[in-house]
Amino acid sequence: MSMRVLGNLVILAATVALSYGMQLSKPHYADLTAPIPVDGAMHDTVRARSFDVRLDGVVFARALKTNQFGQQKLLTTSGVWAVVTTSLTATDASITVADGTWQGPTGLRYRQTERLGYRQDMPPHSVDPGLQKRGLFVFEVPPDQIRGARLLISERRFGALDAQARISFDGLPAGADGQPAGILPQYDLDAPPGQTSQGQTSQGKTSQAKP
Structure with a gap:
């Protein structure tokens, strides 16, 4: 050769x-058009492109009590219910914040539950400039996907190159088994804010501020 x-x-x-x-x-292509992350922590105001959001708290429960079509329902889950409370405000114009995702510590993502049907305090959240609105995001998550998790919120599900708020659940107390401390046996979504289904305040029984 x-x-x-x-x-x-x-x-x-x-x-x-x-x-x-x-x-x-x-x-x-998916990486090139992925949402633009805006990172933050609990209780901080995270400023996305078209809205501001503050993660006020999260309550964990084994079951959810809710009123559906005039009937009381008790919804159980194989994991844990996570009821997340946020405060939302539009920046320049009225918008709808429709997408919420729970991202576990391993990167697994869980969509907001569809088992609750339509509720005024659930997505899609219509928000206006200068008017803060309380908004819930509810998830079913495995206990091992709670510690070190993040809440991802965006205006719509497939918002290419749009801002996405990514808020860390900082300092959630956990037991020896790794599960979050203070899991309620059940939580009433229709109870006044700050109360459980038994009519007691959830302070001291939940791991963070009350929905």
């Missing part, structure tokens, strides 16, 4: 290797 042929083979092999490396390192 001549030196010229050997040199051509080396150049060809290098070109193939370079092309393969560029293909592996090239960003995917």
Whole structure:
């Protein structure tokens, strides 16, 4: 084999290797159009492009009590109910904040529950400039996806290159088994804010501020 042929083979092999490396390192379309994260912590106001949001608190419960079509329902889950309370405000114009996602510490994501049907305090949340609105986001999550989790909120589900608030659940107390401390046996979504289904205030029984 001549030196010229050997040199051509080396150049060809290098070109193939370079092309393969560029293909592996090239960003995917989903990455190029992914939401733009705006990070924050609980009780801080996170300013996205079209809205401000503050994560006020979260309550964990084994079951949810709710009124559906005039009937009392008790909804159980194989995991834990997480009832998240937020304060929402539009920045420049009236908008709808429709998307909420629970992201666990391993990166697994859980969509907001669809088992509650339509409620005025559930997404989609219509918000106006200068008027703060209380909004709930409710999830069913495994206990091992709570510690180190984040709440992801955006105006719509597939908002390419739009801002997405990513709020950390900081300092959630946990027991020896890793589950959050103070899980309620049941929580009444229709009770006045700050009360459980037994009519008692949830202070001291929940891990953070009360929905």
